[in-house]
Amino acid sequence: xxxxxxxxxxxxxxxxxxxxxxxxxxxxxxxxxxxxxxxxxxxxxxxxxxxxxxxxxxxxxxxxxxxxxxxxxxxxxxxxxxxxxxxxxxxxxxxxxxxxxxxxxxxxxxxxxxxxxxxxxxxxxxxxxxxxxxxxxxxxxxxxxxxxxxxxxxxxxxxxxxxxxxxxxxxxxxxxxxxxxxxxxxxxxxxxxxxxxxxxxxxxxxxxxxxxxxxxxxxxxxxxxxxxxxxxxxxxxxxxxxxxxxxxxxxxxxxxxxxxxxxxxxxxxxxxxxxxxxxxxxxxxxxxxxxxxxxxxxxxxxxxxxxxxxxxxxxxxxxxxxxxxxxxxxxxxxxxxxxxxxxxxxxxxxxxxxxxxxxxxxxxxxxxxxxxxxxxxxxxxxxxxxxxxxxxxxxxxxxxxxxxxxxxxxxxxxxxxxxxxxxxxxxxxxxxxxxxxxxxxxxxxxxxxxxxxxxxxxxxxxxxxxxxxxxxxxxxxxxxxxxxxxxxxxxxxxxxxxxxxxxxxxxxxxxxxxxxxxxxxxxxxxxxxxxxxxxxxxxxxxxxxxxxxxxxxxxxxxxxxxxxxxxxxxxxxxxxxxxxxxxxxxxxxxxxxxxxxxxxxxxxxxxxxxxxxxxxxxxxxxxxxxxxxxxxxxxxxxxxxxxxx
Amino acid sequence: xxxxxxxxxxxxxxxxxxxxxxxxxxxxxxxxxxxxxxxxxxxxxxxxxxxxxxxxxxxxxxxxxxxxxxxxxxxxxxxxxxxxxxxxxxxxxxxxxxxxxxxxxxxxxxxxxxxxxxxxxxxxxxxxxxxxxxxxxxxxxxxxxxxxxxxxxxxxxxxxxxxxxxxxxxxxxxxxxxxxxxxxxxxxxxxxxxxxx
Ligand code: HEM
Ligand SMILES: [Cu+2]
Numbered sequence: 066x067x068x069x070x071x072x073x074x075x076x077x078x079x080x081x082x083x084x085x086x087x088x089x090x091x092x093x094x095x096x097x098x099x100x101x102x103x104x105x106x107x108x109x110x111x112x113x114x115x116x117x118x119x120x121x122x123x124x125x126x127x128x129x130x131x132x133x134x135x136x137x138x139x140x141x142x143x144x145x146x147x148x149x150x151x152x153x154x155x156x157x158x159x160x161x162x163x164x165x166x167x168x169x170x171x172x173x174x175x176x177x178x179x180x181x182x183x184x185x186x187x188x189x190x191x192x193x194x195x196x197x198x199x200x201x202x203x204x205x206x207x208x209x210x211x212x213x214x215x216x217x218x219x220x221x222x223x224x225x226x227x228x229x230x231x232x233x234x235x236x237x238x239x240x241x242x243x244x245x246x247x248x249x250x251x252x253x254x255x256x257x258x259x260x261x262x263x264x265x266x267x268x269x270x271x272x273x274x275x276x277x278x279x280x281x282x283x284x285x286x287x288x289x290x291x292x293x294x295x296x297x298x299x300x301x302x303x304x305x306x307x308x309x310x311x312x313x314x315x316x317x318x319x320x321x322x323x324x325x326x327x328x329x330x331x332x333x334x335x336x337x338x339x340x341x342x343x344x345x346x347x348x349x350x351x352x353x354x355x356x357x358x359x360x361x362x363x364x365x366x367x368x369x370x371x372x373x374x375x376x377x378x379x380x381x382x383x384x385x386x387x388x389x390x391x392x393x394x395x396x397x398x399x400x401x402x403x404x405x406x407x408x409x410x411x412x413x414x415x416x417x418x419x420x421x422x423x424x425x426x427x428x429x430x431x432x433x434x435x436x437x438x439x440x441x442x443x444x445x446x447x448x449x450x451x452x453x454x455x456x457x458x459x460x461x462x463x464x465x466x467x468x469x470x471x472x473x474x475x476x477x478x479x480x481x482x483x484x485x486x487x488x489x490x491x492x493x494x495x496x497x498x499x500x501x502x503x504x505x506x507x508x509x510x511x512x513x514x515x516x517x518x519x520x521x522x523x524x525x526x527x528x529x530x531x532x533x534x535x536x537x538x539x540x541x542x543x544x545x546x547x548x549x550x551x552x553x554x555x556x557x558x559x560x561x562x563x564x565x566x567x568x569x570x571x572x573x574x575x576x577x578x579x580x581x582x583x584x585x586x587x588x589x590x591x592x593x594x595x596x597x598x599x600x601x602x603x604x605x606x607x608x609x610x611x612x613x614x615x616x617x618x619x620x621x622x623x624x625x626x627x628x629x630x631x632x633x634x635x636x637x638x639x640x641x642x643x644x645x646x647x648x649x650x651x652x653x654x655x656x657x658x659x660x661x662x663x664x665x666x667x668x669x670x671x672x673x674x675x676x677x678x679x680x681x682x683x684x685x686x687x688x689x690x691x692x693x694x695x696x697x698x699x700x701x702x703x704x705x706x707x708x709x710x
Numbered sequence: 711x712x713x714x715x716x717x718x719x720x721x722x723x724x725x726x727x728x729x730x731x732x733x734x735x736x737x738x739x740x741x742x743x744x745x746x747x748x749x750x751x752x753x754x755x756x757x758x759x760x761x762x763x764x765x766x767x768x769x770x771x772x773x774x775x776x777x778x779x780x781x782x783x784x785x786x787x788x789x790x791x792x793x794x795x796x797x798x799x800x801x802x803x804x805x806x807x808x809x810x811x812x813x814x815x816x817x818x819x820x821x822x823x824x825x826x827x828x829x830x831x832x833x834x835x836x837x838x839x840x841x842x843x844x845x846x847x848x849x850x851x852x853x854x855x856x857x858x859x860x861x862x863x864x865x866x867x868x869x870x871x872x873x874x875x876x877x878x879x880x881x882x883x884x885x886x887x888x889x890x891x892x893x894x895x896x897x898x899x900x901x902x903x904x905x906x907x
Contacts, residue, residue: 120835157865157869157882158864158865158868159868160868160869160872160874168719168720262723262724263720263721263723264720264723266731266735267731267735333735334735336734336738337731337734337735340727340729340734341727341729341730341734342723342724342725342726342731343724343726344726345726347726367738367741367742368741369745370742370745371742371743371745371746371748371749372745372748374749375749375753379753379847382836382847386837387836387837388837388842388843388846388847389837389839389843390753390757390840390843390847395839396757396761396763396839396840396841397757397761397840397843398753398756398757398761398840401752401753401757401760404752404756405749405752405753673719673720673721674720675721677721678721678722678723678724
């Protein structure tokens with residue numbers, strides 16, 4: 066692994082001297098985390114037993130609250146305290162003087178610095194990406210198990226309960242631990258650079274929001290270990306199944322809280338950074354579309370995520386405290402879960418897509434050497450999706466038995482939302498039109514996204530129409546739809562982003578041949594796996610069931626074989642990334658000849674991004690426009706300032 | 711910043727908005743909190759209105775409207791003392807700051823204790839039907855927020871007594887203050903819908 070280049074070695078405060086002996090137990094780090102986890106676990110346990118004793122609830126020892134509080138709340142808090150995520154605030158709370166000029170926790174001098182609480186947005190971005198790719202691989206392996214089971218009708222390897230756990234954990238990891246945070250990771254790295262800011266607005270909050278992720282991911286995976294098995298109610302965790310099912314559901318409900326808290330903190334951080342830290346001259350209408358995309362996404366996160374947090378709290382309380390929120394037998398409103406869940410989770414599909422729109426806009430404009438077509442409309446359509454996204458949630462509930470009058474309004478808003486999405490698709494096409502295309506790996510992913518996402522959008526329109534949805538609800542048609550939008554859509558854009566910014570992040574170039582091989586293997590494998598699902602879905606093969614009717618055997622065998630090929634393509638990706646990071650050829654500061662600010666500094670950028678804050682003078686996408694400039698730095702900046710004066 | 715010491719740390723970020731970052735951050739966080747309360751109100755609405763609950767509160771249960779009303783008055787007053795603390799530090803009066811914070815803390819604690827005593831005496835538990843669930847849900851969520859607010863105020867108080875904060879630099883008072891006002895306003899909404907409606 067490469068170490069970050071020293072731009073100005075004198076910038077750093079001297080690194081903390083390594084602690085020795087007993088002091089190592091007190092210095093922030095994994096050692097301190099171990100005993101603090103034990104300590105906090107004890108506190109949690111005492112809390113549960115104490116409250117149960119005072120309230121007179123029997124039996125005193127009851128697994129669900131012990132799991133929820135001691136294992137899944139206070140112990141992780143102990144971990145965070147141990148690694149030092151709260152050190153600054155403890156310091157503050159005790160009334161000690163603060164030292165804002167202390168940058169000892171900032172930047173990476175060796176690979177070890179990636180394994181501690183680090184306040185540099187670039188380090189955090191890489192931490193995010195490596196962690197999320199880890200969970201992507203874990204979630205992918207679970208999918209391989211699912212496909213192995215489905216290769217033939219009947220039950221082969223897993224009993225139904227285990228099978229349900231497999232696809233539930235698969236989907237939850239992919240959504241909460243991969244797609245959403247991988248976008249946050251890319252944006253963490255890129256957004257401050259694009260804005261001409263030295264870091265995010267709240268670097269310590271940023272560090273904390275990263276460290277919540279491994280906690281959430283390990284929580285989901287470890288639910289396999291408890292008696293009763295993993296949570297098995299799907300990534301949607303519908304009540305009452307998630308209330309009466311195995312205690313593994315507690316792991317899901319708590320992991321969602323941790324991942325959700327992480328998302329909200331990051332989103333606040335992005336919003337504040339984008340609003341208050343733009344370089345001079347960087348008006349909203351000069352921001353790159355990636356910044357716009359993360360701005361709207363962050364608004365969605367801040368507004369919607371509390372709803373999923375609440376839905377999981379209610380389901381958790383129903384189990385742990387015996388409340389009746391979703392228990393129909395004692396007056397609870399069971400459909401309430403779905404309403405509250407989808408009020409978050411439909412906007413969440415845009416949380417999983419809008420940042421990708423931003424990435425694709427960057428890549429397509431740069432690789433076509435043309436200004437983005439309809440820049441303002443691109444930004445405005447993001448905002449339109451933001452607002453419309455809150456008015457469509459019940460299209461996931463057409464067959465749930467909800468109030469029938471809700472159906473048609475929800476159908477209309479659902480179909481309306483295709484309009485701003487369509488605007489974006491046509492803008493990208495118009496940008497490519499007559500461009501000077503550079504078919505590099507990121508561009509291939511972007512074009513792959515464009516074509517696959519349109520297919521996913523079209524099946525979305527089918528599903529949005531009530532009569533068709535009633536026929537295809539809970540069939541493989543829905544599975545095909547979500548994979549065309551999330552895999553062919555979101556995941557393809559994440560790959561586009563990773564390849565596009567790889568030289569910036571590592572200072573090295575990836576292997577273009579392997580990159581292209583990865584793309585084509587994935588593209589073919591993806592279509593071979595998921596396209597047939599449309600067909601068997603329309604014919605009525607139900608989703609989320611371990612067994613199926615023999616008439617679907619041939620297609621399923623084909624799909625399983627294709628999916629193993631698809632899974633194997635990831636090996637090419639991992640090999641390319643690791644190998645190129647270690648010994649790829651050195652990358653220049655601006656290998657794509659892009660105009661946006663992150664490419665105007667060295668690769669990787671200096672610790673504080675810029676020596677002086679750049680001056681923004683024009684639009685970010687004026688490719689092929691003679692003499693056009695987005696920003697001026699260094700000497701030029703001084704001249705420009707004088708000229709303006 | 712002169713070029714000589716530009717190398718001693720990050721370049722000073724350009725401030726592109728009139729609001730300061732921590733204040734904006736707190737407002738956005740409050741937006742998120744309002745949504746969280748919104749979800750709790752939604753489930754309350756489902757249980758009471760959508761499900762057509764026959765009697766609310768169910769036969770034989772009664773909420774201590776008056777005691778909670780007095781408690782509401784205490785919490786609302788604490789918003790004024792909080793405001794006074796902030797105005798004092800802006801005028802440079804440390805004594806006013808300290809007194810304001812201590813009074814606010816005391817009233818907040820009183821509120822929380824009263825609430826806990828109320829829990830032991832209302833005569834129903836979270837597991838007693840949707841009425842119990844939503845009552846404890848909303849008041850408990852709010853109580854947790856009072857607790858967070860008090861924690862933040864404790865930080866501010868400790869620092870106020872240790873000589874921090876000046877007429878120019880007092881974000882550490884202002885921001886917990888904003889949060890505290892939010893907690894108070896939210897209580898009025900919770901009180902009105904749970905106890906009065
Ligand atoms: C034109 C745009 C879209 C429309 C009209 C649309 C419509 C729908 C509808 C009606 C359903 C419900 C199907 C059912 O359960 O019977 C659905 C499911 C789903 N959609 Fe979309 N969608 C669109 C775009 C997207 C995007 C962009 C994403 C994510 C990036 C997405 C992710 C999902 C997911 C994850 C589900 C499955 C939820 C579950 O597990 O039940 N959709 N879509
Ligand atoms: Cu939806």
